[in-house]
Ligand SMILES: Nc1ncnc2c1ncn2[C@@H]1O[C@H](COP(=O)(O)OP(=O)(O)OP(=O)(O)O)[C@@H](O)[C@H]1O
């Protein structure tokens with residue numbers, strides 16, 4: 001060992017550092033790059049599977065523990081953080097969308113539970129971590145994304161005859177709402193809707209995206225089923241509210257995605273308690289905890305509980321979503337937590353699909369109680 005170069009000794013010491021999420025040696029996974037020694041400093045570039053990784057502190061301390069005091073002469077570790085989001089590949093019968101690494105569906109058993117709110121704010125939270133994010137409003141029955149994102153423009157034909165998505169808050173957006181005239185009745189049926197959606201997915205110049213969030217129409221009928229079957233989804237997020245935690249609705253949703261082999265990334269409970277802005281006491285107006293119980297019952301991760309907050313409704317109505325207006329608020333922190341859970345689940349699912357199921361796909365960081 002004493003004959004080896006300092007960088008080789010350092011690399012050997014790093015061989016035991018395990019990714020806390022994927023539970024494999026980071027070196028083996030190609031996540032530790034440009035390993036060098038300069039004087040008493042070890043320099044390492046850490047390539048995460050998502051910029052939304054909340055485990056940087058843990059990874060840093062694991063690396064320091066493996067190196068300092070173990071590699072002769074090294075006193076400090078200098079980490080450069082980098083990310084390369086993994087992608088879902090090879091889903092049979094599903095055409096990949098050029099440049100789009102992951103498609104995430106946001107779904108709910110019924111309308112009005114906050115599907116669009118969760119889609120918009122999660123997309124923004126992912127984007128705030130540095131990820132490249134798109135948002136597709138596929139809810140032809142109630143395409144509310146343009147209103148929530150403050151979009152009034154119409155999409156235009158791009159250079160290559162493909163449609164250029166709109167841009168809001170650094171996110172690329174497409175919505176049925178931008179092509180339907182106000183008040184125009186929606187008479188599209190399943191196959192037609194699926195065709196329209198395919199156009200949005202494949203004819204739009206999305207460019208390079210780490211995550212494309214899709215706000216699906218509510219319910220679990222034929223329309224949703226055909227969308228879930230034809231679109232190459234990395235996974236689905238199911239939104240519910242405490243009072244709507246009708247076992248039947250959520251279990252139908254989970255069953256539908258399982259049937260078409262789309263992993264359920266987890267459950268978000270929305271409108272989970274009301275935090276008084278004066279006394280900061282939480283009142284469980286509709287009850288709470290049902291989402292977590294459901295997640296346990298169906299062995300899917302619980303992704304977070306979003307409280308009722310008037311700013312969510314006001315911001316949504318004004319075209320300034322909460323994650324744009326108040327990302328550092330308490331409820332903003334919840335959306336960031338939901339986004340990091342989702343990003344972590346995406347990394348896990350992509351890893352599992354590339355290498356076979358090697359780990360339990362539970363939540364990656366301790367959840368709020
Ligand atoms: N946590 C929350 N706190 C306060 N208001 C909320 C919250 N979540 C959603 N809302 C409000 O509730 C209404 C319904 O939310 P949203 O439009 O996101 O639901 P949806 O499931 O997409 O509904 P639809 O089925 O009509 O598409 C909106 O006015 C939204 O601003």
Ligand SMILES: [Mg+2]
Nearest residue numbers: 115116142144
């Ligand atoms: Mg909606």
